[in-house]
Amino acid sequence: MGMMWGNDTMTKEKVLLNVEKLTKVFRISRGVHLKAVDGVNLYVKEGETLGLVGESGCGKSTLGRCILRLIEPTEGIVEYDGQAITSMRHKQLRQMRREMQMVFQNPYSSLNPRMTIMDSVKAPLDVFQVGTPKERIEQVVEMMKIVGLDESYLYRYPHEFSGGQRQRIVIARALMPRPKFLVCDEPVSALDVSVRSQVLNLMNEIQKEMGVAYLFISHDLSVVKHVSDRIAVMYLGQIVEISDVDELYDNPLHPYTQALISAIPIPDVGDKRERIILTGDIPSPISPPAGCRFHPRCKFATQRCKTECPSLKALAAGHAVACHLY
Numbered sequence: 001m002g003m004m005w006g007n008d009t010m011t012k013e014k015v016l017l018n019v020e021k022l023t024k025v026f027r028i029s030r031g032v033h034l035k036a037v038d039g040v041n042l043y044v045k046e047g048e049t050l051g052l053v054g055e056s057g058c059g060k061s062t063l064g065r066c067i068l069r070l071i072e073p074t075e076g077i078v079e080y081d082g083q084a085i086t087s088m089r090h091k092q093l094r095q096m097r098r099e100m101q102m103v104f105q106n107p108y109s110s111l112n113p114r115m116t117i118m119d120s121v122k123a124p125l126d127v128f129q130v131g132t133p134k135e136r137i138e139q140v141v142e143m144m145k146i147v148g149l150d151e152s153y154l155y156r157y158p159h160e161f162s163g164g165q166r167q168r169i170v171i172a173r174a175l176m177p178r179p180k181f182l183v184c185d186e187p188v189s190a191l192d193v194s195v196r197s198q199v200l201n202l203m204n205e206i207q208k209e210m211g212v213a214y215l216f217i218s219h220d221l222s223v224v225k226h227v228s229d230r231i232a233v234m235y236l237g238q239i240v241e242i243s244d245v246d247e248l249y250d251n252p253l254h255p256y257t258q259a260l261i262s263a264i265p266i267p268d269v270g271d272k273r274e275r276i277i278l279t280g281d282i283p284s285p286i287s288p289p290a291g292c293r294f295h296p297r298c299k300f301a302t303q304r305c306k307t308e309c310p311s312l313k314a315l316a317a318g319h320a321v322a323c324h325l326y
């Protein structure tokens with residue numbers, strides 16, 4: 001495994017996933033390119049949740065897909081359990097996919113409407129030929145219990161279920177090969193607010209029971225706060241801050257993180273936290289600003305910020321920030 005910043009807290013638990021300098025460039029048209037992910041470094045430990053937060057279009061979903069090689073990264077390394085999956089061939093990658101699954105945002109389009117729930121949830125076991133056909137059915141029945149759905153639902157079709165139930169089914173399917181790592185891309189954003197916390201609680205319970213690690217992607221910092229051990233903040237393709245969850249909320253360092261946190265509604269009326277309103281539009285990722293990408297919206301920007309891109313530096317145990325103020 002290569003060198004990682006801020007790794008002083010990593011020694012206690014094993015690093016499961018390590019990402020170094022991951023970059024994804026899309027060609028939009030002749031001579032026009034979009035750097036959706038730009039030199040990202042991060043790690044995820046066994047059984048933990050790393051929240052990945054940022055505004056829509058910041059590259060967080062592309063990063064999640066590149067990590068699983070659902071889309072090919074342009075540059076960089078992804079290591080899973082010490083093995084470089086970025087250089088794996090198709091057959092080896094296919095085996096690795098048992099351990100690394102993805103839960104997508106929209107439970108309405110994630111399930112084949114013509115397949116029963118049994119067939120959908122069992123599909124990953126069929127693909128990997130796990131056990132006998134009878135054992136696979138038994139495993140699906142067991143998984144339905146884990147995600148809190150009645151066994152009698154198994155021979156019904158997706159349209160018979162609510163959004164929350166469908167997302168439970170999608171989670172059950174992702175868990176069937178007993179993965180150690182899940183990328184969850186906005187898993188509750190399409191759900192009614194009333195069922196969000198149920199699905200988030202379920203994901204927490206599953207993590208405790210099965211020890212699965214999550215990369216939890218969301219635009220909503222208040223959702224991420226509830227599920228994450230650590231949080232990475234992304235802005236225009238780059239990680240600008242990464243920290244333990246409590247430290248990030250109590251002591252946000254990057255001006256962008258400070259603005260995001262200040263925008264979270266506060267239930268405590270006695271809290272006098274000042275709300276920071278971000279001015280200016282998010283710049284286009286096709287022609288991002290020079291220097292610090294946040295400088296056109298940052299009230300602390302100096303001349304240096306306009307020309308020199310700050311690198312991510314560890315300031316304290318497990319807390320790193322990319323900003324010239326530090």
Ligand code: SF4
Nearest residue numbers: 292295298305323324
């Ligand atoms: Fe603001 Fe400069 Fe820090 Fe960027 S580097 S966040 S522009 S102070």
